[in-house]
Amino acid sequence: MSVARQQVLQRALRVLKSRGVQDLRGCAHGLRVWNSKLRKEPCLTVFVKEKRDMGELPWRQRLGSKLKVGRKFYPLDILPVGEIHFEALPLGEELAVEGASGTTTGYFHDAQNRLIGLSCAHVLWGGHQQQQPMPGSDVYSEQPAGGRARLGSTTDMGENLPGSDPGGANLGYTDCASFAVAVNMLDAVMLTKRLGILTGTDVQLYALQTATVIGVGAISGQVTGTIHAVGGSIDGDFAPSVDFIIYGHSLTREGDSGMLWRLKDDFLGWKANTAVGIHMGGNSTETQPATVAVGMFIKRAMDLVGATELYSV
Secondary structure, X not given: OOHHHHHHXXXXXXXXXXXXXXXXXXXXEEEEEEOOEEEEEEEEEEEEOOOOOHHHOOHHHOOOOEEEXXXXXXXXXXEEOOOOEEOOOHHHOOEOOOHHHOEOOEEEEOOOOOEEEEEOHHHXXXXXXXXXXXXXXXXXEEOOOOOEEEEEEEEEEOOEOOOOOOOOOOOOEOOOEEEEEOHHXXXXXXXXXXXXXXXXXXXXXXXXXXXXXXXXXXXXXXXXEEEEEEOOEOEOOEOOOOOEEXXXXXXXXXXXXXXXXXXXXXXXXXXXXXXXXXXXEXXXXXXXXXXXXXXXXXXXXXXXXXXXXXXXX
């Protein structure tokens, strides 16, 4: 994200906090949502736990259609998201070994020609960890016929970051990691296609707003959403691995973390099926799928673990 755009978000957050806005979850350069549909109207999107009627709020907490940040007024939209959380199962059990039998993730070969899988750190380490885990632990995969099998062991983890946010998305490290597929499991991970990798300048990446993306999760199967915002102000739940935010009526569920988001169609020069990023979490509940999901750009994740090419099963 450009420095100027990031500064706008940081200032906007300071304004919102100074006004005592309740249950603030984050802020991003997004698109207006009207009647549960994304419109092509750029705005500052304020994410809150729940949206309340104006009459229920003290005067200072009431937000209108615009927000003054510095000397400028920005169009404003308020989007209730409930609780954004990791959508992982314990011990990485959602990882796939046979195509759509689990979460479809990306794979690459390292310098030793080992087959390496790309996923989230919180997936490989079984949920909320308050310290960066070390490489070398076993990774297990749930089997279609039931039971678990050892898929391999962890290799590289994301970079260390200061601080942590229990229950939120800041665990103290960027939320990506890789695992080496065990020799006895290589036949089960049949790579069928090389994926294009989404790259671009800040301006190009912001143009992704309104792009339709798809993914295959272990729990949800194939899901479809629309990129709502690129970048975001790091606060609470939106931290610090979040590069993009997806909006949709029925997105992901607990157990879908680590899947690849891919472009559904050709979009502004990028080809259909280009890998966009890794899914990390959403606002799903025990009974409802997420309507808002967050992810990390694939190029950033690949750079963190030393990958140069990407394949899928």
